[in-house]
Amino acid sequence: MEPRWSCVCCALPEHLVRYAHAKSGDGNHSSAQQHEATTAALRSKRHVKRSAPTQDDCGLRAIYDAGSAKKLPGVLARAEGGRHVRDAVVNDAYRNIGITLDFFHKVLGRHSLDGNGIGVKASVHFGTRYPNAMWTGREMLFGDGDGVQILGFAHSLDIVGHELTHAVTHHSVRRGLGVVRRNGMVNLEGEAGALNESFSDVFASMITQWHRKQDVKSASWLVGEGVLAPHVGRAVRSLKDPGNPRLTYPEDNQVGGMDGYVEGGDSHVNSGIANRAFYLAARKLGGNSWEQLGAVWYRALQMLVHDATFRDAAVACGEAAASLHGVGSPAQRAVLHGWRRVGVLQS
Structure with missing residues (x-):
């Protein structure tokens, strides 16, 4: 094996x-420290x-x-x-x-x-x-x-x-x-690490929308609603507007475009770029996110290598959309639109 x-x-x-x-407010950070140690x-x-x-x-x-x-x-x-x-x-x-x-x-x-x-x-x-x-x-x-x-x-x-x-x-x-x-530790790093986190957010959103029968307009595009107490925040992340504290929590530092990419930053921070690309593609195409784009993102995932870049993912999504739905199809145009809007592909 x-x-x-x-x-x-x-x-x-x-x-x-x-x-x-x-x-x-009690100044006791032992729980957070125990979390990091565990x-x-x-x-x-x-x-x-x-x-x-x-x-x-x-x-x-x-x-x-x-x-x-x-x-x-x-x-x-x-x-x-x-x-x-x-x-x-x-x-x-x-x-x-x-x-x-x-x-x-x-x-x-x-x-x-x-x-x-x-x-x-x-x-x-x-x-x-x-x-x-x-x-x-x-x-x-x-x-x-x-x-x-x-x-x-x-x-x-x-x-x-x-x-x-x-x-x-x-x-x-x-x-x-x-x-x-x-140094004996396993972590996610670089654009590939951010993509790993993004694929999880993207599929999490599709799973919830599929289960609730929500189209792209009615969905909240939030991940982790109800995990944080109301006085802490509303959700963990937003695919619609990464880093918007009004949608998530006051110290949300996600970025939603390549102009905000943080070199060496946490994968959860930079994943917002690919998250927003999917959201923009889904809104451009309309309907139910999982019906066409689900298969596109799933096939693109199978095409990636361990050190893939955002551009690699964008190209894979475009090729997958062309293969599944046709060159120049609404699905492919929507996919390319999303990746261009976040600055990964040139307009």
Whole structure:
């Protein structure tokens, strides 16, 4: 089997976690520091071997209760086909993982995260008030947040869809899209790392819109609504207007065009460029985002290499649109329009 490195891809960037805890006003940053230490420990051991699914786990969900501990996976709380349990977080994780898998299967013809029916494992109640959710390279982890600034993650279809798309990307791009190992740590870096985050936001948005039957005009284009307490912020990111604090939270520092690209910046910051390109393409085309552009972005993902640039992604999207819908088709014109508007392609 081919070994590969996978990122520990967190739903909330570090600066947002620090900001949320600072809102408590008590001057105690221990929770944010514990979050950074825990995440660093996970990033130090991300050597993942690809393995074929067994007959017993093909396409199945297994939700575990970590019991506020960090030893994984915890105690099995609900298996595929099992009834509702008393723990709402377990049920939320089970439901939203199912919706995400249904989207990839029904809309894009993909059988589970690896395309071959691999089972999906998730652990809820990870750590004590752990303020994040993530794909670890092997499974989903859901912290509970502190219940005051950060309200949990499993209930958010956007967050679940985002994190599981990291798994799809992991299985689609050899060596990982933007994944680098430096000083014993595995992280996302450069334009490729930003693309990794963007593909997750884009598919998270499509998954939510598909589930809610929303067209491009009625959708909010927000990721992570309901994760932050109202006094902290409304959402984690906006594809429509990256970095607009009125739509997300006061210290949102995402950028929405190449003129704002931050060299060496966090992948969550620069991902706004590709996010907005998709939003602009979807609005230009109209209708339901997933019906034509879903297949375009999905095929483009399969075409990328581990150190792809924004331009590589733009060209791949244009070629995918031409292949799927025709050269000069409304879909291809919309795709090129989006990437031009954010400054990746020349007008």
